[in-house]
Amino acid sequence: MIQVAIVGTGNISNAHIRGLLEFPERCRIAALVDIYPEKARAAKEKYGLKDAAVFDSHEKMLSSGLKIDLVHVCTPPSCHAEIAIHSMDAGISVLVEKPMAPSLKECDEMLEAEKRNHVTMACIAQNRFRNIIYKLKKTVESGLAGKIRCAHVDSLWWRGHCYYDLWWRGTWEKEGGGPTLNHAVHHIDMINWIQGGLPEEVTSMLANVMHDNSEVEDLSFAALRYGDGSVAEVTSSVVHHGEEQGIVLQCEKAKIAAPWSCVAEVTKENGFPVEGHNQELMEELKAYYNSLPDLVYEGHAGEIDDVLAALEKGARPLITGADGRKTVELITAIYKAGFEKRTVTLPIGPEDEYYTETGLQKHAVHFYEKGKSIENFASSEITVGTY
Structure with a gap:
């Protein structure tokens, strides 16, 4: 039985708790931790976790003597590294919410802590455990559509103006960035996974067009x-x-996309497409996609299932700290290109100012200055997207 602690009992912790409760024979939520302990107690009551201990800091939880095998880090991004490293130094494996950390330096410190303590670190990218993304990846790997030549990735969300009133949101120091870091992290992980690696060059444009109570894009x-x-x-x-939200992959032989769609063209002698498309290839792609079995669990439950299995079997999880770092590296490159208004190259190494949180904040564009700040919202209902 894997003993689990949830550190940070805000909005996203609900997805973690619900996911863990899918596997009552394999894990038990032994501790709930929040700097606002009343939120931890509310989660304990909501989910009937009568045996879970409540702490107001992860340090107190780690020094309590309570047996913990896995810590879920569900706090704002600025303290992911600190909590994860402290937990791993205590010999405990971790599952870190997205983004892994705001800076590459912190990511590397987390990876080093995992290595020296011989524990396991996994990073949340739950949309890999969505049927439409998993099946798109498998269809790419089949080779039926040919190599990817052009990808269109839409990480499109909507948040009201008051979204950035929460004390840690909308600041480079606490949130680490805007939707590029905190929302598109899902889709950037997907394109890294599907492409099999990082790009060599990045250029970007950043803007703040609707939220004048936020420093970030x-x-x-x-x-x-x-x-x-x-x-x-x-x-x-x-x-x-x-x-x-969605991903469209224009491949050599066909377009395939999530949500699933498929079009394949064949050419006339003059280079224009034949009417009616390449129906034979489209049917072959559709049949392959539909032949793929559905995942047993999707979203956070799917990733939690994978992490529990990794700990049980002494294996590696699907989404490792190295994967989390790749996503942060591409996001860092997008910020660097946008701040400096030029094309930048990867990799971003320790010699680069943007490798550290301090360096990134030094160059960060403050679109506005945050004026209003509240500690907590009354409502805890959120949306996490579907793909």
């Missing part, structure tokens, strides 16, 4: 170029009504 456009000559574009937004 609420919209960004990024263009990526890969070593094989293929390209991608990523839109990261919290200003799009309808929240229409």
